[in-house]
Amino acid sequence: MELKHLVIRELHKEEDQATVISERGGNVNTQHPVVPDMVLALNNALARRSTLTHGSFNKENRDGYPFIQGFENYLSEEQSPANFLKLADLGIAQLAAAMDAPSSRNATGGYIIFAHYQQERYEFLLVALVRNRSAISLNDQLSPTEVNEVDLDKLHQAAKINITSYQKGKDSYLSFMGTKEKGDVTHYFSNAFGCTDVMPSKKSTGDLIRATRDFCTQNGMYDEREQVVEDVVSYLSRQRSEKNTANLPDIEQIFDQHIPTEKTEEITGKFGRFANSEKYQVSQEFQPHTHTLNALTKLKAKADNWQLDFAKRSLGPLGSGSEIEFDEEKQVLLIRRLPSRVVEQIKRTLKGEEE
Numbered sequence: 001m002e003l004k005h006l007v008i009r010e011l012h013k014e015e016d017q018a019t020v021i022s023e024r025g026g027n028v029n030t031q032h033p034v035v036p037d038m039v040l041a042l043n044n045a046l047a048r049r050s051t052l053t054h055g056s057f058n059k060e061n062r063d064g065y066p067f068i069q070g071f072e073n074y075l076s077e078e079q080s081p082a083n084f085l086k087l088a089d090l091g092i093a094q095l096a097a098a099m100d101a102p103s104s105r106n107a108t109g110g111y112i113i114f115a116h117y118q119q120e121r122y123e124f125l126l127v128a129l130v131r132n133r134s135a136i137s138l139n140d141q142l143s144p145t146e147v148n149e150v151d152l153d154k155l156h157q158a159a160k161i162n163i164t165s166y167q168k169g170k171d172s173y174l175s176f177m178g179t180k181e182k183g184d185v186t187h188y189f190s191n192a193f194g195c196t197d198v199m200p201s202k203k204s205t206g207d208l209i210r211a212t213r214d215f216c217t218q219n220g221m222y223d224e225r226e227q228v229v230e231d232v233v234s235y236l237s238r239q240r241s242e243k244n245t246a247n248l249p250d251i252e253q254i255f256d257q258h259i260p261t262e263k264t265e266e267i268t269g270k271f272g273r274f275a276n277s278e279k280y281q282v283s284q285e286f287q288p289h290t291h292t293l294n295a296l297t298k299l300k301a302k303a304d305n306w307q308l309d310f311a312k313r314s315l316g317p318l319g320s321g322s323e324i325e326f327d328e329e330k331q332v333l334l335i336r337r338l339p340s341r342v343v344e345q346i347k348r349t350l351k352g353e354e355e
Helices: 034-047 059-064 066-076 081-099 163-167 188-193 201-218 225-241 248-258 261-267 271-275 290-297 340-350
Strands: 002-012 053-057 110-119 122-130 132-138 144-150 157-162 174-177 179-181 184-186 195-200 298-302 307-311 315-317 324-327 332-335
Touching: 002 034, 002 081, 034 110, 034 122, 034 157, 053 188, 053 201, 059 066, 066 081, 066 188, 081 110, 081 188, 122 163, 122 188, 157 163, 157 188, 174 188, 188 195, 195 201, 201 225, 201 248, 201 271, 201 290, 225 248, 225 290, 248 271, 290 298
Parallel strands: 315 324
Antiparallel strands: 002 110, 053 174, 053 195, 110 122, 122 157, 132 144, 157 174, 179 184, 298 307, 324 332
């Protein structure tokens, strides 16, 4: 990671009270050895979230969201520490206003961190709200003492702008997370920065799988459908485990590998537009949702003395030849092709032998 600029300010806000921007803080020396580690920790904390929403700026209402114009000015001008501080202070002022809105009356303050950095081939602007937590340390006499430290692992609100995707004209380049304040999920970050067309990662993941099946069905890819779905889910799971977003061009390539020869000219390169249509509204880029992936691909059931956990593609009706067959009449599951180690384990159990 190459850290270009960093600004830290503090917002003071008590519940149902007006937000006050502290005069402390400002530009931070990016050459300090601990500073890049702090930004990397924040970025990793955001990547671990599975409840991100994605979208773009509401450019139809620029006057209502001054940060959009400020962001564009920053990119078009010299990206100096002074100009970044100007952008950060504009964003912090918008955050303070959003936190004072009736829908965010339960919001409380904290440290606001603005970071401009490059990671691999992408540039990002990360904005995060963090707070202190109490910890125990040992002083010079080795006596326990309470200290306050910044809790980098627990983000309360955060937003990340993929500057590279924005400059390339991609549809989705904003990622936001909300937080729960007394049972309500608040999104004052998205309100402050003018994010529109936000799509929960759960919905994006489910809609993508739905679009995958529908595209195969509408184009006569009946024999390939389940394999395509499996490959798409594998890709989503891999991206999620590697803390990367999923994107439609990659998924379109997965489709193209399965298109029958006679349909190559007709539907190659068409899935991305299909999934991004009004019916499905799958963003160009989104965060895969773990629980949705599991729900779409696995069957889990539990009784008093046993539990099941297997891939749905392994299940079929009696006589289907599937690994697991269901006899609806007798209400029985038949498991076929058991691995030899499982067979031996069952034999030992029936004989009363210990594992």
